[in-house]
Amino acid sequence: MNIQLALDRMEIAEAIELTKKVEDSIDWIEVGTSLIKEFGVTSIKEIKQAFPHKQIVADIKTIDNARYEFELCFEAGADVATVMGVSPIVTIDTCMEVANRYQKKVMIDLLNTSDEQKQALRKYNEAIFCEHVSKDQQEELGSQNQGTKPSNFSAFQVAAAGGIKLDSIENLIGSLNPAVVIIGSAITKAEDPSAAAQQFKQIILQTKEKMPC
Template sequence: MKLQIAIDRVTLSKAEEMAKIFAGKTDIIEMGTSLIKDYGLFALKKLNEYKKDSLLLADLKTCDEGAYEFKQGYEQGFDILTVMGSSSRETLEKCYEVSQSYEKYMLIDLLECSMEKVHEIADFKNAIYCLHTSVDKSGDHNIIEEIQKFKQEFPQIQKICVAGGITLEVCKEVKKEDIQSVIVGSAITKSENMAEELMKFKEVVK
């Protein structure tokens, strides 16, 4: 299982500082949607200088103009870009075509997608499908049950990741489910010692 760390809701200089800490020590460094909206792809392009052998993800949350946004993201050096599963089939197809032509990765964010919708878009063989719990939602959810149910419903989907409220303890349980990657945000980025906390998660996922 791979570890993805999401950097969100910070200044550009803070994001740069975090990228230096995480570079080469995590599989994927994510530039969150708030950073994209605050600073744009051109400003964030500079973070490629620090990624070392980590992959760099831009959480575009594309929902339209798929080909244009994905071309721009890959041209700025990002390795993985995100598109909303709630988008039209045509938008997803355009994003996928571009990702394949650049030999890079597409992540489909399934936030608020119904099972019916997922069935319509479950055939992008090389895409990563993300089970995502909204930060705005309150209440408990059982991510392990969600993963197990999803895998039973969609055995053809081989690349699954999870995001939303992932703690160290949750990560230990998720590891048992044999998925592609786990996305961790504030559990690492808001800790007093990010490098130390990162190592704890690395120990779990390796």
């Protein structure tokens, strides 16, 4: 199970400096949507250069213009790029084709997808599926991803995102058993980000040890 550190709403230099403090406890680094929107693919390039041995996720949230956007991300050094599950199937097909050509991965964000759309997405068995509680839901409604419902993609690689905290992660692991846990402000805005990241890592390891094989 990988911890993906989500870097959002900060300068590139600040993102790099913060990640250096926690890099021993995290596995993947997400160049957040806000970083890409504010600084372009330079944000991907600089973070990949700073952490060449980490998996870099470009959270570009593609919904159209897939070939252009995914090629930009992979050329900049991303190992994974994201596409919205509500996109047209031709868009997601294109994302998969580009990722295969670059030997990279696609993460499909399931935010606001219907059951019908989720069923259609199940053909992408090489993708990572992200069960996502949105930033607006977190900030306006106080929601967070606690994994209380089983994933529709339990047979696939699943990522979980959205307001994950130390007191919710054990329940989330038990219900979703995600391959990737995406953690943002619980680490990046912690008083001691290094200690927070270490705590998450420890809880994940302890929880996994308790689970049946």
